[in-house]
Amino acid sequence: MADQHRDGRVDTADGGPGPRRGLQMPDGTRHPQGGFSEEAMRGLDDLDARLPPAHAVTEPASAPSFRMTDRLRPDVAAGGGLLRDETGAARPHYWGHRERLRTRFLEGGHAPMPEYELLELLLFNAIPKIDVKPLAKRLLATFGDLNGVIAASEHRILQVEGADRWVYLQLRLVDAFAQRMAQAKVLRREVLSSWDALIAYCRTCMAHREIEQFRVLFLDRKNMVIADEALGSGTVGHVPVYPREVAKRALELNASAVILVHNHPSGDPTPSREDVTMTARVAAACEAIDVTVHDHIVVGKDSEVSFRATGLL
16 A cells, blocks of 8 residues: 655555655646645635635725723813724824824924924923823923923922923933023123123023022133033022132132022022122132122023122122
């Protein structure tokens, strides 16, 4: 009796291998180079029966699925939720939103866009895929405006639902770019001829901070700004200032004059009694090493006060 090999050959009576039996084709013929078993051929026939004809037009049996979450509820999705297209299929409202928003920004610029949309564009880099409009609006509601959001501390940002360290990172990057751009208009420039740029820089750095910060701008003999350094930060209402540290740093930089700057997180730039006392102490320490204190500027949220202009220095 002839024995069949795995490759489809059959041993003949004299013990030698015979020709391959061949593949069973859909039309009933056998392919001369075949070698599959009958069970495998039945599987191929079954697969062939399941495939649509070559000319058939196919479509998904059901619409693309999505996971129903709270952010799809209209009351939390910034007016979105689920939308239905002309065929009646439902989809989350934010599908395609990111690309549309980017296109609007590139084609029309930032001027016509509300603050929450600009913040959305920034949040796209921190949070993939999901709708970030509710988070943008929560941040603005918490901190008042874009200035407040950008200047907020990490602790405050992380208290807002949906915000994480990646969100905080994007905000810090924007803050860094703004400060560098404003600083470029001040450093290595004669301060008296660029006073408006100096005030703009101070406001960019300090107007919306949640804690007090003390900065010193060091000037050379030509009143060029040679350095800008933060020499202290404190609490909401107080920052420790050490006159000797200001004088020491002026000597190290070979500065001839300084401009003192600090902010009032309360928003009111009116100098306090402590501000006046501290300024007098710094001026005395600097005078001892022949360094002039040109001014002390107190920065509020919407305005600033100059000690020199008000006669306090």
